[in-house]
Amino acid sequence: MSFRPLNDLELSRLTAEELIGYVAKARDARDGVAAHLALQVLVFGLRPVIQQRVRLQMKRKESAQAVEEVVDAVFLSALAAQFDGSSVGAFRSLLNTIIKRRVADHYRRGRVDEVPLIDEHGDDENVKTPTGVQTPDDTEAVHVQACIDDVLEDLSEPHQLVVHLRTFAALSSIETAAEVKSRLGEEMTVANVDQITHRFRQRLKQLLDGETGS
């Protein structure tokens, strides 16, 4: 099947994973213009989220410049791992790992002893953390991610979409109902949206607190 270049509007509707797949296809098709535009859309689209996620992991007193340097390093590491085939697993999982490691590299840089940089392998359990550099304990983060995944898995496709739009994309209830109708042809009221979202949060809280009731 021949490669069909997309415009920026069409590209903006893709997820990060879909955009990366598109860049790879553009590369295979030797379409540098298409690859370039997709990279622009990806970096522009993902940057605010990466900035916030990096700031979450860094100390409060870090300068804006320090945050931006780590953000840049995260992008390059993540994209290089995707395009050189060394990454395994989903892009989201890869980003989780890379953000923590690039932040650790930032704090390592002030040390005298030389510690090699780490190659990114999404599921590589043998990759070691630099000695003496403290990385945040992942236990709670893994627990939260797993609970969110579990709750979402139990939802129907329309309900998953409602949660995604209302909770993660922060659309209003009215916007969410309209988008669900547009994408899935499913009628939904504002009350439906609010109820689905409320139940998601309740169920998530139950799982996080170790409760097993449905």
Place this chain on the structure above:
Amino acid sequence: MSSVERLLADYLEALAGGGPIDPHDYLDQVEGPDRERLLALMDAFLARAPLRPFDAEVFRGSSSEQLVERIERSLGGVSGRWPLLLPALRNTAKLKRDEVVSRLATALGLASREADVAVAYHEMEHGTLPSDGVTDRVLEALGSILGETAQALREAGHALTPSGSAGSMDDRLVFTRLAFDSDQAIDANVAEAPGVASSGESDAVDDLFRNPPGGSL
């Protein structure tokens, strides 16, 4: 609603409203396990947020545009992550490129050949200088100027070669062509700078920056 849930809701609402948000303003309101829980929830929700819609006007001239160029130089070049790392180290050290070049030329005993050193350093930042040919002596001197170890610079310089059935060089060239289209004007200016030596007089610089693989002067 617990304090964690309330803070998460407040944070997500603030994010949706746009504008600069410091997540620590919310994290610092709780301690211990509650803080860990809130941090994990904030990060997990961010991880699932959709991409910001593309705006070509806002993108033009932004730091995102500069980042895309550096990424393409790294992915499409032969200098690994130097296009990304070297400018970042310069910014941290608050040094302009001219200052780095001047100090580097002096450290290498090439003060009279500063223009040639400028060309080589320019190529390092633009991903066109094969990192394997750059000697340890250059990286040690550059590391001292920029506050990084020679080993870290060497690691960062390893080429990011796409692997797989599509082949490596052709894949890189897709990124290379676009990254370097905008650099041709810059390259022309560097080549026309006064004092640029002809190729026949650049041996000392070549020995340090374009050494055959395996050499380490």
